[in-house]
Amino acid sequence: MTADRPVLYPDRVVRIVNHPVTKEQVVGEFRCRAIQEAAMRVVGRKGLANATVQEIASEAGVAKGTVYLYFRSREEIIEKATQTAVDELLARILEAIRAGGPFREVLERVLTTHIGYFDEHQDFFRLYFAMADGSEESRRRRLENRRRHVAQLAEMVAAAAKRGEVRAAEPERVAVAVAGVVREVVFRRVDGKSSYPLADEVEFLADLFCDGICAPRRRR
Amino acid sequence: MTADRPVLYPDRVVRIVNHPVTKEQVVGEFRCRAIQEAAMRVVGRKGLANATVQEIASEAGVAKGTVYLYFRSREEIIEKATQTAVDELLARILEAIRAGGPFREVLERVLTTHIGYFDEHQDFFRLYFAMADGSEESRRRRLENRRRHVAQLAEMVAAAAKRGEVRAAEPERVAVAVAGVVREVVFRRVDGKSSYPLADEVEFLADLFCDGICAPRRRR
Amino acid sequence: MTADRPVLYPDRVVRIVNHPVTKEQVVGEFRCRAIQEAAMRVVGRKGLANATVQEIASEAGVAKGTVYLYFRSREEIIEKATQTAVDELLARILEAIRAGGPFREVLERVLTTHIGYFDEHQDFFRLYFAMADGSEESRRRRLENRRRHVAQLAEMVAAAAKRGEVRAAEPERVAVAVAGVVREVVFRRVDGKSSYPLADEVEFLADLFCDGICAPRRRR
Amino acid sequence: MTADRPVLYPDRVVRIVNHPVTKEQVVGEFRCRAIQEAAMRVVGRKGLANATVQEIASEAGVAKGTVYLYFRSREEIIEKATQTAVDELLARILEAIRAGGPFREVLERVLTTHIGYFDEHQDFFRLYFAMADGSEESRRRRLENRRRHVAQLAEMVAAAAKRGEVRAAEPERVAVAVAGVVREVVFRRVDGKSSYPLADEVEFLADLFCDGICAPRRRR
């Protein structure tokens, strides 16, 4: 998990299989991953519109034609690469939520996870934040991801509301706000405009969401 | 000011001139505006990368070549269209800030202005929020607009802090948060995912930023 | 006849007309000439392929549309401009030939006239020497001009042969050689590669054609 | 070596290699050559300005895009095609000069080589004699070729002068004259205006340059 080569899949994958995995499958999965990661690095460098299949292939160390053995089209590469990384990100956030604890603690863990993920996988953010320039299908997928993301955050808020830790009203809207703020903060961090330590960033945002800015600081 | 045809310039323009404006100038300005607006609609429909000069021209009701009488390149169309609208948006937000009053009131006015602007000019949001894949110049311009936007919001917060209405700390970070939340909310509104009345949306966000979500609702 | 503005027509034109020339005709001819001269200057500056109608029009001080009142197409402008200048050049050479005298004298006069014409009308040479990139018609015209040119020179040689001043054989081939050498010399002069005084250039070439390079210099 | 398909490279290429040439290299070189030759034929037919990449590609029997696998731009095709052929031509002329012998003999060999080359590669002459309308770089290249050509001829004259075979004065100017005459003669031959046998053409020109036209024919 170096900064140089984002790993799209969870670090440890437990395979529960009863028939052996053929070498072809292993190689195939390895290629898929390599191409997706290459796509991300290229998009990170050049932007979505300027990421050519040729450059992605070169970056992945394969020939251009090979890419089409694993993906049907350029769009599919982008799509799958995004999806793989989003799934990973949302899985981590979910984990952070499920770990439980007081709301403030959970919120901080979620923010840390989220912002930290982008600190680590800077190449990914261009993909994640690109407006849907692609097909209708692609657009739909992005919206669905957004929905899942908001739903997770809303679950976190709703749970806290049930416990009486936060005002009960409209967890989804709060979730939207959190997502928006994180996006903007990540943008500034990746773009080099801001370089607060992660913990500091998280504390500031947790304060903001918990207490607003009108009240005097309550804790810590 | 229909949704169909965003107007890029202030609604009422008072011309104080003593020498008449030639017809050519008027036609020229009209064409420029028509092309910019067409560009916005096409980008709104197809996304930035898929907006071709041909389609922009058709949308504007002119031939492809005509576009190049008014703009040097596709990039310039996009650039100018974005800039015209951003200038207009930021001018309105600034006005909302300068009108003064208690923080909560100012904040609500700003949110209303901002979100309302995008409600009115839905086509514009893809341009405003697009990652800049283009030239270095284009990238710089976008960052500069972002900077201006945040600076305005920060000024609002700083003024309130001076008056003791909000916690003094770090107006710029608050500004970034506000910008992020508004972006996300606008995205959902334009995308049809959310249809709260504008006033409701504003009140919710104002509450959030003023009091956070941990305290019980304080006012209203 | 300034270097700045080559005049395509003989300096003094004696009109033998019995009905008055209307103002329209005068203006018309003036415009025609202005446009042709402009075309030459532009071609001289930019090359044939890069000389646009717009730039020719601007150079001539008229609007683009006006050009089409006097010429049917860009090609016709180029065609006519070339033709006018070629006619002028050939007329001068003919004059130089017709003035008579010993061969050597006539040859020198012709060379002086020819090379001198291009020294004066440097803009013209690009047109004159351009290979026929245009239509079949245009190609034919150029060949015809070449033929006339060679025929004139051949007449000069033939006359001298008749007088026994030069070897009788094949005046046309000699004429071709003279035309070729002049073209090359002019090219170098205009291109700035060579800057011998005109008289010197002429003397060298006259020596070459009269005596070859094997014999010792005979005269002067 | 048909008139239909000028061969840009020397007829017999002796490859002294100890590692095998890959098939890719061979195919690549073949394509390069095919495209260059196609370019020449198209320029020969349509003129430099009217030779489009599409037509060159079709003539070469490949798709438009293929051309760009081997050349960076239309200009480069033209440039390289010209250069390859010019290098070949000048190499042959140099060989003719270096073979030595009495001036008259060398001159005849050079003229035979030069005119003969264009008799064989008629398509090439439009490229060789075209004015350079293109980039500064392209212009420079053409001048440099011209310079090399003249320098070679001048060397020939200078050597003869040293041996006392010709008047010593100004070999370069003589060289320019020779170049000019050859150009013109080639032009007429290619254009179908003249169809003297090559040997006859050469003898006539050799006579002209050696003895001029005033003296009675001295030899043969």
Place this chain on the structure above:
DNA sequence: TATGAATGAGAATTCATTCAT
């Protein structure tokens, strides 16, 4: 399977020509 040469649809841009004013 892997390759990368070949393809050709499609994009931006230019400019000769037309035509309403």
Place this chain on the structure above:
DNA sequence: GATGAATGAATTCTCATTCAT
């Protein structure tokens, strides 16, 4: 007549995708 805005055909170049080896 004169103008210059408008047009759109034509051109160069790119790049996703295919396919023979």
